[in-house]
Amino acid sequence: MANPDYAPMFSKDVGNFFRSPVREIFKKVDLNAIYSFAGGYPSAETFPLEDIRQCMSLVIDKWGGQAFQYGATQGVTVLREAVARRCGVTPDRVQITSSSQQGIDVCTRVLVDPGDVVLTSNPSYLGALQSFCSYRADIRGVAHVADLQAYRQAFETAIDKVVSEGKKIKFLYMIPDFQNPSGETLGLAERMMLVELARKHGFLIVEDSPYRELRYEGEPVASMYSLDPERVIHLGSFSKIFAPGFRLGWILANPEILDKIYVCKQSLDLCPPVFDQYVAAEFLDSGKLDKNLAKTIALYKSKRDLLLSLLEKYMPQGISWTHPEGGLFLFLTMPEGFDSVKFYDKALSAGVAYVAGSFFHPDGSGLNTMRMNFSFMSPEKITAGVKLLAELLRSEL
Amino acid sequence: MANPDYAPMFSKDVGNFFRSPVREIFKKVDLNAIYSFAGGYPSAETFPLEDIRQCMSLVIDKWGGQAFQYGATQGVTVLREAVARRCGVTPDRVQITSSSQQGIDVCTRVLVDPGDVVLTSNPSYLGALQSFCSYRADIRGVAHVADLQAYRQAFETAIDKVVSEGKKIKFLYMIPDFQNPSGETLGLAERMMLVELARKHGFLIVEDSPYRELRYEGEPVASMYSLDPERVIHLGSFSKIFAPGFRLGWILANPEILDKIYVCKQSLDLCPPVFDQYVAAEFLDSGKLDKNLAKTIALYKSKRDLLLSLLEKYMPQGISWTHPEGGLFLFLTMPEGFDSVKFYDKALSAGVAYVAGSFFHPDGSGLNTMRMNFSFMSPEKITAGVKLLAELLRSEL
Numbered sequence: 001m002a003n004p005d006y007a008p009m010f011s012k013d014v015g016n017f018f019r020s021p022v023r024e025i026f027k028k029v030d031l032n033a034i035y036s037f038a039g040g041y042p043s044a045e046t047f048p049l050e051d052i053r054q055c056m057s058l059v060i061d062k063w064g065g066q067a068f069q070y071g072a073t074q075g076v077t078v079l080r081e082a083v084a085r086r087c088g089v090t091p092d093r094v095q096i097t098s099s100s101q102q103g104i105d106v107c108t109r110v111l112v113d114p115g116d117v118v119l120t121s122n123p124s125y126l127g128a129l130q131s132f133c134s135y136r137a138d139i140r141g142v143a144h145v146a147d148l149q150a151y152r153q154a155f156e157t158a159i160d161k162v163v164s165e166g167k168k169i170k171f172l173y174m175i176p177d178f179q180n181p182s183g184e185t186l187g188l189a190e191r192m193m194l195v196e197l198a199r200k201h202g203f204l205i206v207e208d209s210p211y212r213e214l215r216y217e218g219e220p221v222a223s224m225y226s227l228d229p230e231r232v233i234h235l236g237s238f239s240k241i242f243a244p245g246f247r248l249g250w251i252l253a254n255p256e257i258l259d260k261i262y263v264c265k266q267s268l269d270l271c272p273p274v275f276d277q278y279v280a281a282e283f284l285d286s287g288k289l290d291k292n293l294a295k296t297i298a299l300y301k302s303k304r305d306l307l308l309s310l311l312e313k314y315m316p317q318g319i320s321w322t323h324p325e326g327g328l329f330l331f332l333t334m335p336e337g338f339d340s341v342k343f344y345d346k347a348l349s350a351g352v353a354y355v356a357g358s359f360f361h362p363d364g365s366g367l368n369t370m371r372m373n374f375s376f377m378s379p380e381k382i383t384a385g386v387k388l389l390a391e392l393l394r395s396e397l
Numbered sequence: 398m399a400n401p402d403y404a405p406m407f408s409k410d411v412g413n414f415f416r417s418p419v420r421e422i423f424k425k426v427d428l429n430a431i432y433s434f435a436g437g438y439p440s441a442e443t444f445p446l447e448d449i450r451q452c453m454s455l456v457i458d459k460w461g462g463q464a465f466q467y468g469a470t471q472g473v474t475v476l477r478e479a480v481a482r483r484c485g486v487t488p489d490r491v492q493i494t495s496s497s498q499q500g501i502d503v504c505t506r507v508l509v510d511p512g513d514v515v516l517t518s519n520p521s522y523l524g525a526l527q528s529f530c531s532y533r534a535d536i537r538g539v540a541h542v543a544d545l546q547a548y549r550q551a552f553e554t555a556i557d558k559v560v561s562e563g564k565k566i567k568f569l570y571m572i573p574d575f576q577n578p579s580g581e582t583l584g585l586a587e588r589m590m591l592v593e594l595a596r597k598h599g600f601l602i603v604e605d606s607p608y609r610e611l612r613y614e615g616e617p618v619a620s621m622y623s624l625d626p627e628r629v630i631h632l633g634s635f636s637k638i639f640a641p642g643f644r645l646g647w648i649l650a651n652p653e654i655l656d657k658i659y660v661c662k663q664s665l666d667l668c669p670p671v672f673d674q675y676v677a678a679e680f681l682d683s684g685k686l687d688k689n690l691a692k693t694i695a696l697y698k699s700k701r702d703l704l705l706s707l708l709e710k711y712m713p714q715g716i717s718w719t720h721p722e723g724g725l726f727l728f729l730t731m732p733e734g735f736d737s738v739k740f741y742d743k744a745l746s747a748g749v750a751y752v753a754g755s756f757f758h759p760d761g762s763g764l765n766t767m768r769m770n771f772s773f774m775s776p777e778k779i780t781a782g783v784k785l786l787a788e789l790l791r792s793e794l
Contacts, residue, residue, distance in 0.1 A: 017660040044462025065441025068640035130664035243465035245671030263414040267527035274642030
C-alpha cells in the first residue's frame, strides 16, 4: 500500500515553521572537529560535575520519591521560592519553564493572534523569530542606533506605520543585556524610553535575559522588568548560569499574565522536569551556583578578551565588530556587498563555522554581518579559528 | 500607576484554554493527607532511588559535560536508539518528547487548524481534550460499545455527520490499552476496524499508549501503530514505566510527519532535557528499567485486585465498574441522575477524592460516572478510602 499523502493533513501553522539555520549546522558537523564560533553553547568545562553529582545525591536523600513524581505546573515550590529570592520578587510572580525557549513560545502563544505585530530589535534572537513566525506574528525589527532621540524616533516611526495599517502591537521583544546576536547592551535611558513607549502605545515588553549575569566589565543596568513589573514580562534561564542540559528557565510577570501562561502550560507539558528543578534549587540555595558562576565569568571574560585581541591583530581592514560587556557573542560587520551566507560554505569546508548575520534579521538584511561565539571553544581553538577565518576573509575581500 | 488592562492583550487562543479539574484538585489539597483516587500518579515506592542514584553517577562518568550541554532536537542518539530497539523500529522513526503530553500537543499543533475535527473516544484523556481545545479543534467523541458492528456504525455515523458539515477529520485519538479514564482495552478486531476506517476516510490515528506495558492479566493486543505504521502516530511515555519527574516520552511516526514535529519542537523548547535522557537510556540499556517494571506490575496488580474486591464488598447496589486488565484506573457508573460533580465537594470534605467522569466526556455527558486510580495509594489507604466512599455513596443513593 502506498503511504498516505500527508501534505493535506498538516495544519497551516506548519507552513510558518522555519528551521533554525544554527541547529541545521549542528546536525551536519561535529562541533568538536572544527573551529566553531557558531553555536551559543556554554563551555562544557563550566559544568561543575562533582558538585552536580553530590547535589543530585543530596536531592535523592532529601526529597526521595517526590523528586521523581509529577510536579506542580508552576514549578516546584522550593525552586520558585529560590528564583523569587534571587530576583527580588514574590513567588506568585514566578513561573518555572521547561527552558527559556518555552518562555518565549508560551508568551507568544498567550499574546499573539495571526497578524498581530511583534516589535523586535533588528537583528534579534533566531529562536524567538522562529516562535513568532510559528504563530504568524507580523515581525517588525528596529535597528539600534546610538543617539537616543533617533532610536526613539525609529520606534515611533515603526509604531505609526503599524497603527496606520490598522494592526495591533502585542509586545516588544528585547534582549537588553549582551544581546544575541549583537552583543550590545541597552543603557538605562534607552530602557526607560522603551518602557515609556510601551505605556504610551499600550503594548507589553518581553525582556529576554539569559545572559544578564554574565557581565565582564562595567556596572549592571536596571532590568526593564524592574522599571515596570506590570508592563514587562521577564524571561530568565538556567542554561548560561548553570547548564543547558537541564532545560530550565523562569518567567517573572504580573500574576494575571502568569495565570494564562499556567493554563497554557498544563496542555503543553503538564509541568517542568521535576528532579532537575530540585537540583537547580539545591544549587541556588547552597551558594554553589554563585560560586560556579564566578568561575564561569572569569573564564568567559578571558575568552572575550582573547577574541577581541585576536580580531584586532588578524582581521583585514574594513571589518568592524562590537565590544560586548558580557554574554557569549560579538558581531562582525564586513564591507557592504560581502555575502556571509555564500561565504559560509567556503569557511566550513576550510574548517571554521559562524552564523551568518542575515538569519537574525527579520527583514533579511545584514548579509554582510556574522555572529561569533566565544564561550564554547578553548583559547587554543579560538586562536587558531580566528587566524583561519581572517585568512579566508582576506582572500575574499 | 494603574496596572495595564491585560484583557485586550491576550490572544484568542487564551479563551480556548481550560483548566484541568484534576490539576486544580492537586492545587487545593495535600494528596497525602486524604484518600486520593483522583490523580494518575504512580506510587512513589516504584521509583528505584538507589538504582537511579547509581545510574546518574554512571552517566556523569560516561558522558561528562555532554550530559549537561544542549542536545539534538530529536533527542540524544543513545536514547532514540534504545527506544527504537524496544519498539522494534528504526531510529529515524523516533522523536523524543519533553513528556508524552508534549507529544499530544505537538501532534495537534502540526495537524489541526481551528475547526478541524478530532475524533476521540467518549470519554477520553483530559489532557488531550485540553490540548485539542487549545487549538480550537472540533472534538467529536464516540462511545465504546461491545458489539463490533455497532461500534463501527457509531464511528461511520459520526464521520458522515462531519462530512455532511463540510468539515475535515484530521485524526482519531485513541488510548487502546487500559484507557484513561475507562480502563478498557480495545480488541484486535476493533483496532483493525478503526485503522481501516482511517484509511477509507483519509485521516490519521494518534495512538496514545502510556499504560501499554502495565498489563496484569491477558495477552497483549497488537498496537494500532503495528497495524499501519504510516497511518498511525504512536505516543509513548517514561512516566508510568520509569518516573514522571523526568518528563520524557517518545513519538513513533513516519519520518515525513516527524520532520514537521521536529521543526515545531525547535521553537517550542529546542530539545528534551538532556541529562534525563541519558539516565533513561542507561536505565533501558542496563535492563534496570525492565527489572523495576516487573516489580511495578506486581504491585499494581495487587492494588487493582484489592480495589476490585473492595468495590465488590462495600459498594451499594446499582453501581457498576469496569474490570481493567492493566493501567492505573477503573471507571464507576452510578445510577442515572447521580451527579458526581456535585457529590465531589461532599466527598472531599469527608476526606476522599476522585475525578468526576463528566470532565472526560467532550460532550459533557457521564455525570453519573467517576474515575478511580489504584496506583497511588497504599493498600491500607485504598481500603479505608473505598469504605469511606462507599458509605458516602450509600447515604447519597
